[in-house]
Amino acid sequence: MFKSRHPLRxxxxxxxxxxxxxxxGLPLAGGEVAARLEKGFALALFLCALAAFLLTREGKxxxxxxxxxxxxxxxxxxxxxxxxxxxxx
Amino acid sequence: xxxxxxxxxxxxxxxxLVLAWLGFRFxxxxxxxxxxxxxxxxxxxxxxxxxxxVATSFASDTPLAVTGLVGKGGIAGNWLWWSLLAGTTMxxxxxxxxxxxxxxxxxxxxxxxxYGGNPGGCLRGFRALYMSLFFSGIILAWVxxxxxxVLVVLLDLDPRWNDAVLYGLVALAxxxxxxxxxxxxxxxxxxxxxxxxxGAVALAVLASAEAGGQEGLRARLVDGLPAxxxxxxxxxxxxxxxxxxxxxEGAGLLLLFQLSMQWWAVVFPGNEPGGGSYLAQRMLAxxxxxxxxxxxxxxxxxxxxxxxxxWIFVGLWAAGRYALPxxxxxxxxxxxxRDLLPPGLLGLALxxxxxxxxxxxxxxxxLAAGYLVNDLYKPLLARRAGPRHxxxxxxxxxxxxxxxALWFARSVTSVAGAWKILIALGAGTGLVLLLRWFWWRIxxxxxxxxxxxxxxxxxxxxxxxxxxxxxxxxxEAWSAWSGLPASPIPGEGARLFAIFGASTLVWLGVTxxxxxxxxxxxxxxxxxxxxSGLWAPVFDGKRxxxxxxxxxxxxxxxxxTTFLAFCLLFGVGKLCFGDPLAATVLLxxxxxxxxxxxxxxxxxxxxxxxxxxxxxRRGSESS
Numbered sequence: 043m044f045k046s047r048h049p050l051r052x053x054x055x056x057x058x059x060x061x062x063x064x065x066x067g068l069p070l071a072g073g074e075v076a077a078r079l080e081k082g083f084a085l086a087l088f089l090c091a092l093a094a095f096l097l098t099r100e101g102k103x104x105x106x107x108x109x110x111x112x113x114x115x116x117x118x119x120x121x122x123x124x125x126x127x128x129x130x131x
Numbered sequence: 132x133x134x135x136x137x138x139x140x141x142x143x144x145x146x147x148l149v150l151a152w153l154g155f156r157f158x159x160x161x162x163x164x165x166x167x168x169x170x171x172x173x174x175x176x177x178x179x180x181x182x183x184x185v186a187t188s189f190a191s192d193t194p195l196a197v198t199g200l201v202g203k204g205g206i207a208g209n210w211l212w213w214s215l216l217a218g219t220t221m222x223x224x225x226x227x228x229x230x231x232x233x234x235x236x237x238x239x240x241x242x243x244x245x246y247g248g249n250p251g252g253c254l255r256g257f258r259a260l261y262m263s264l265f266f267s268g269i270i271l272a273w274v275x276x277x278x279x280x281v282l283v284v285l286l287d288l289d290p291r292w293n294d295a296v297l298y299g300l301v302a303l304a305x306x307x308x309x310x311x312x313x314x315x316x317x318x319x320x321x322x323x324x325x326x327x328x329x330g331a332v333a334l335a336v337l338a339s340a341e342a343g344g345q346e347g348l349r350a351r352l353v354d355g356l357p358a359x360x361x362x363x364x365x366x367x368x369x370x371x372x373x374x375x376x377x378x379x380e381g382a383g384l385l386l387l388f389q390l391s392m393q394w395w396a397v398v399f400p401g402n403e404p405g406g407g408s409y410l411a412q413r414m415l416a417x418x419x420x421x422x423x424x425x426x427x428x429x430x431x432x433x434x435x436x437x438x439x440x441x442w443i444f445v446g447l448w449a450a451g452r453y454a455l456p457x458x459x460x461x462x463x464x465x466x467x468x469r470d471l472l473p474p475g476l477l478g479l480a481l482x483x484x485x486x487x488x489x490x491x492x493x494x495x496x497x498l499a500a501g502y503l504v505n506d507l508y509k510p511l512l513a514r515r516a517g518p519r520h521x522x523x524x525x526x527x528x529x530x531x532x533x534x535x536a537l538w539f540a541r542s543v544t545s546v547a548g549a550w551k552i553l554i555a556l557g558a559g560t561g562l563v564l565l566l567r568w569f570w571w572r573i574x575x576x577x578x579x580x581x582x583x584x585x586x587x588x589x590x591x592x593x594x595x596x597x598x599x600x601x602x603x604x605x606x607e608a609w610s611a612w613s614g615l616p617a618s619p620i621p622g623e624g625a626r627l628f629a630i631f632g633a634s635t636l637v638w639l640g641v642t643x644x645x646x647x648x649x650x651x652x653x654x655x656x657x658x659x660x661x662x663s664g665l666w667a668p669v670f671d672g673k674r675x676x677x678x679x680x681x682x683x684x685x686x687x688x689x690x691x692t693t694f695l696a697f698c699l700l701f702g703v704g705k706l707c708f709g710d711p712l713a714a715t716v717l718l719x720x721x722x723x724x725x726x727x728x729x730x731x732x733x734x735x736x737x738x739x740x741x742x743x744x745x746x747x748r749r750g751s752e753s754s
Contacts (some may be wrong), residue, residue, distance in 0.1 A: 045233070049157070049174075049314065050179070050318060050320065052152075052154065052156035052157075053154055053318050053321060053322065056149050056150070056152065056318075056322050057322065057325070058154040059149045059152075060145075060149055060322070061145065062145075062327075063142050063145055063146055063478075063479060063482070064476075065473070066141065066142055066477065066481055067137060067138055067139075067142060067473070067474055067475010067476055067479070068475065070136070070138060070473060070474040070475055073340075073473065074237075074338060075340045076333075076337065076472075076473045076475075076476055079333045079336060079337070079476060080475060080476060081508060083329050083333070084481065086329065087325070090325055118649075121414060
């Protein structure tokens with residue numbers, strides 16, 4: 043689950059790294075509502091991280107079923123995609 | 132005195148560090164070439180696209196602007212931008228898929244694909260310069276100004292240090308956009324959106340707790356908003372108050388224009404009828420036409436229906452709490468942050484603001500550099516350049532754009548005045564931007580005439596625009612020379628109707644008097660995009676290939692999506708403001724519209740997949 047070459051895998055780590063940020067303010071939270079908000083936010087970030095880990099696990103690629111000739115994800119050359127010059131001058 | 136504690140600064144810096152790390156994680160993906168850098172290799176799924184657009188449209192000035200609207204006109208003050216909803220759903224249902232099928236690199240390039248020739252080339256060059264330097268300069272100046280307001284209240288630093296913090300943030304956005312392109316932009320957008328949204332919700336919850344909930348807030352605002360017009364009005368009403376005037380006069384006429392025409396007739400920066408600027412960039416970067424369409428639909432629902440409610444609540448709370456003068460109402464949001472958020476949460480909310488600022492700056496830097504390279508440098512100087520060469524050029528262009536934008540932000544004294552030019556150029560051009568997809572007869576001169584006529588009309592009718600362009604003395608000299616009163620048509624609504632009417636007459640006349648685009652180019656455009664509408668004459672009596680989508684079905688989708696978005700908007704609003712019965716009815720209606728939309732999508736796709744369809748020629752598909 044933690045090793046993946048999916049392009050968006052760094053997102054999962056970023057969300058996980060942010061979990062301590064709301065918890066850092068907890069000792070000074072200043073009231074029950076604020077403390078619940080801090081905990082709620084930490085939980086939300088953790089769930090975001092979990093979702094991102096699951097969505098970017100090995101086997102899930104960023105471009106399944108591209109409708110118009112999408113290219114392979116890795117090892118592509120510098121050439122353009124089909125029709126990418128947009129019919130310009 | 133600085134409102135932040137040590138823990139706030141630590142939390143804020145940690146968030147920025149994580150964002151910077153994330154922003155620099157994609158250089159490999161962006162390094163394949165110019166298209167990979169600008170359009171993320173056209174691989175973005177719809178969820179990421181939609182959320183990224185929501186993050187971009189959430190700038191540091193947005194909560195402040197909503198607070199200002201609510202403080203002056205109550206909840207109904209938001210009709211200024213809610214009126215644009217139908218235009219964005221139209222983009223989702225009618226234009227997102229054609230944009231993606233066009234396989235353009237930028238929306239400005241449309242002129243070359245659709246019109247070609249010298250007029251098309253000139254239009255493309257003008258738009259590229261205008262969008263990359265002027266448009267981006269104004270947007271960046273605008274968000275820098277708003278972020279400055281937030282920092283002044285919360286950090287209370289010396290102005291020079293305030294500027295240093297702002298420029299440091301711009302440098303951060305510049306660095307990761309340089310390295311990672313659109314991949315970096317959309318990935319950071321997602322985290323930025325979570326941070327910024329949570330900050331807004333936390334503030335609204337604490338404002339509600341402080342006011343004693345719904346009833347407490349109502350009691351504070353019972354006599355109308357302190358900053359509102361004399362006589363008072365119900366700040367909780369969702370429908371606009373016309374102050375006793377009819378729909379054909381004063382504020383009523385303006386509202387009539389906003390509701391009936393603004394969303395399709397006026398080009399607002401970021402709200403181009405049919406899609407443009409960053410919306411078009413995201414549609415072009417989608418991995419398929421279907422993803423482009425779903426991405427915009429998600430954006431509409433989140434941007435219009437869900438996101439504004441915490442800001443509106445805080446705006447009402449601030450209006451009741453601070454009684455600020457009319458030109459200071461917007462600051463109420465930052466004062467609320469300062470006074471309501473405890474240590475820790477304040478740092479997170481500030482991080483959310485900084486994130487919103489970064490997500491707007493990185494998108495516009497990336498987009499502007501793309502325009503300069505794809506629509507100026509490449510057609511004029513580097514027709515045969517490879518993708519890596521163009522990528523290097525784009526990275527240099529990014530530095531140029533950032534420098535120009537910062538210069539713009541420092542030297543243009545009135546951002547509002549510069550904004551007027553943007554709106555004046557687009558006040559009567561919306562229709563031509565829509566019809567260019569549906570009517571073969573539209574040519575480059577139509578767009579050039581629409582912009583010119585729109586600007587000329589606005590110049591004659593809008594005293595504010597004249598003062599910005601000519602200066603106060605020049606504007607007075609103009610009035611003396613022309614003999615016209617300062618404002619020949621009183622009332623903004625009447626002025627907008629006049630500008631639209633005159634511009635439409637001019638561009639229609641010019642279109643019919645100038646030659647049509649060569650048929651070969653129109654056929655190439657049609658075969659690539661396969662739009663609906665009036666294209667039969669292009670094929671000289673032969674039967675044209677079937678359009679990619681059934682127009683009637685797309686129109687039904689549009690009506691249902693608009694209905695769904697409005698029901699969701701007001702349903703969530705009623706839920707927030709304590710009317711569960713109305714909320715239930717509206718949310719059920721939204722659910723029904725969602726089911727119908729789902730069914731219509733299935734019905735629309737079924738005949739196309741089962742009917743024998745002429746296969747496009749291999750050459751036309753991959754040319």
